[in-house]
Amino acid sequence: MTFSIDEARQVMAEADLLHGQAEINAAIAKMGEKITEDMADSNPIVFCVMNGGLIIAGQLLTHLNFPLQYEYIHATRYGDETSGGKLLWKVPPKADLSGRNILVIDDILDEGNTLVEIVKSCQAAGAASVKVAVLIDKQHNRKADGAHADFVGLSVQDRFLFGYGMDYKGYWRNAPGIYAVKGL
Numbered sequence: 082m083t084f085s086i087d088e089a090r091q092v093m094a095e096a097d098l099l100h101g102q103a104e105i106n107a108a109i110a111k112m113g114e115k116i117t118e119d120m121a122d123s124n125p126i127v128f129c130v131m132n133g134g135l136i137i138a139g140q141l142l143t144h145l146n147f148p149l150q151y152e153y154i155h156a157t158r159y160g161d162e163t164s165g166g167k168l169l170w171k172v173p174p175k176a177d178l179s180g181r182n183i184l185v186i187d188d189i190l191d192e193g194n195t196l197v198e199i200v201k202s203c204q205a206a207g208a209a210s211v212k213v214a215v216l217i218d219k220q221h222n223r224k225a226d227g228a229h230a231d232f233v234g235l236s237v238q239d240r241f242l243f244g245y246g247m248d249y250k251g252y253w254r255n256a257p258g259i260y261a262v263k264g265l
């Protein structure tokens with residue numbers, strides 16, 4: 082079923098704004114401080130998990146004022162759905178990870194399957210350490226075994242979210258806040 086621009090506009094008009102831009106910016110700055118304290122001397126490779134990680138990674142990187150190398154990976158398991166399936170790797174890590182410290186940045190830790198699999202794949206490639214930073218940790222008791230983030234911006238209620246990188250049916254990754262879809 083196609084999703085029209087009018088429907089996209091209606092979703093935004095009816096959505097609940099859970100966290101606004103000023104609050105999100107403050108949370109990102111605080112994450113940057115914590116990551117800097119922990120990783121400034123570790124010469125990390127920083128991975129953005131596309132597509133959702135785009136905005137948080139871009140903004141967080143400007144708070145990491147130390148030497149690092151940046152790469153992206155692309156893995157997805159939701160597509161246009163509001164519940165997740167099997168993880169599809171579109172772009173796996175390409176850099177040589179052996180002996181390297183890794184920071185993986187994504188928008189959201191929901192059930193955690195995506196980040197568990199990404200962490201395992203970095204470990205299998207010989208990374209010395211793998212840490213995870215997410216803008217949002219969704220609060221519920223459906224987390225996958227081993228699901229964990231080392232650095233979290235905001236804890237958010239168990240609803241389907243969009244904005245700041247997260248989409249609803251392909252739309253509103255650009256929304257300048259964290260919104261919940263009406264009824265979800």
Ligand SMILES: O=P(O)(O)OC[C@H]1O[C@H](OP(=O)(O)OP(=O)(O)O)[C@H](O)[C@@H]1O
Nearest residue numbers: 131132133157158159191192193194195
């Ligand atoms: O913790 P989980 O339940 O595994 O869900 C989290 C993942 O879901 C979203 O990605 P999605 O599969 O929607 O792809 P996208 O980043 O391209 O939107 C999000 O960007 C996370 O990577």
Ligand SMILES: Nc1nc2[nH]cnc2c(=O)[nH]1
Nearest residue numbers: 191240241242243247248
């Ligand atoms: N857009 C979006 N993607 C997700 N992936 C896992 N949880 C979510 C969510 O709440 N919103």
